[in-house]
Amino acid sequence: MTGYHERLTQLPRWRGGALVAFGSQMCHTAPRVGDLVIREATQTRPGVPRRIASVREDTRDGRRVWIIEHTPIDDEPATSARESTGFWQDVGWPRLPEHYPVCAKCHDLMPCEHSVIDTIAKQNAEKLDRFADPNVCPACREVITHRQKVIVFQTNLHGLSTVAFHTRRKCIREAREYDRQVHHQDGEYQLNCPGAFRGGLDSDGLPVSYCTEEHCRGQRMHHMRGGWWQNAYIEQPDGYHRVEDHR
Numbered sequence: 001m002t003g004y005h006e007r008l009t010q011l012p013r014w015r016g017g018a019l020v021a022f023g024s025q026m027c028h029t030a031p032r033v034g035d036l037v038i039r040e041a042t043q044t045r046p047g048v049p050r051r052i053a054s055v056r057e058d059t060r061d062g063r064r065v066w067i068i069e070h071t072p073i074d075d076e077p078a079t080s081a082r083e084s085t086g087f088w089q090d091v092g093w094p095r096l097p098e099h100y101p102v103c104a105k106c107h108d109l110m111p112c113e114h115s116v117i118d119t120i121a122k123q124n125a126e127k128l129d130r131f132a133d134p135n136v137c138p139a140c141r142e143v144i145t146h147r148q149k150v151i152v153f154q155t156n157l158h159g160l161s162t163v164a165f166h167t168r169r170k171c172i173r174e175a176r177e178y179d180r181q182v183h184h185q186d187g188e189y190q191l192n193c194p195g196a197f198r199g200g201l202d203s204d205g206l207p208v209s210y211c212t213e214e215h216c217r218g219q220r221m222h223h224m225r226g227g228w229w230q231n232a233y234i235e236q237p238d239g240y241h242r243v244e245d246h247r
Contacts, residue, residue, distance in 0.1 A: 012111045031055050037093060054068065127158040131158040133161070151175055180192055195216055196223055208234065212225065
């Protein structure tokens with residue numbers, strides 16, 4: 001059975017495109033002198049710990065910001081080798097506790113660059129395997145039969161063939177996510193609608209639906225900006241268009 005720390009290593013997390021170090025958290029209270037902050041994080045490196053040497057508040061572009069000076073953790077706060085960083089107060093800053101895990105091999109913050117690169121390589125290889133056969137659903141890894149309902153994508157982001165997902169409940173979530181990835185640029189979604197949906201009854205008591213997208217394909221589409229239905233009369237909301245349900 002895979003150990004706890006090994007499972008953590010195999011599940012790296014990213015925030016804003018930067019790798020999140022184990023044990024760190026986004027702190028929304030004011031930084032204090034002596035706290036540890038993480039700097040220089042990239043997509044594959046969790047960054048390095050730095051000691052906060054000074055803190056002052058400022059305003060940039062109408063937003064409150066903390067301006068901090070930080071030094072290497074083994075230097076005195078009075079050292080001249082300080083670097084400055086600004087953190088928006090409504091976003092927070094990456095705080096590291098005094099006791100934090102490091103890699104025993106390279107002594108970097110965990111997950112270290114080597115383990116992350118290995119994990120990404122394994123995940124990419126697994127994706128290539130999942131999307132290699134057009135007759136196998138990538139979500140459930142089961143062979144598709146002619147009696148099963150499927151959604152077919154002509155674009156394969158991880159291979160050369162077409163991609164087909166089952167439309168059943170246990171596969172549809174991953175199919176919608178793939179639909180968002182494939183049609184992110186052209187907007188020609190097959191399972192999603194980029195708008196917000198509202199539904200209810202019209203003045204005659206008949207079902208009616210509205211969407212912020214004028215050319216919405218109907219209430220059965222998954223609306224990426226949320227949706228709800230009420231069994232009562234609903235007026236057309238501002239900014240919404242009345243749409244027909246495409247079955």
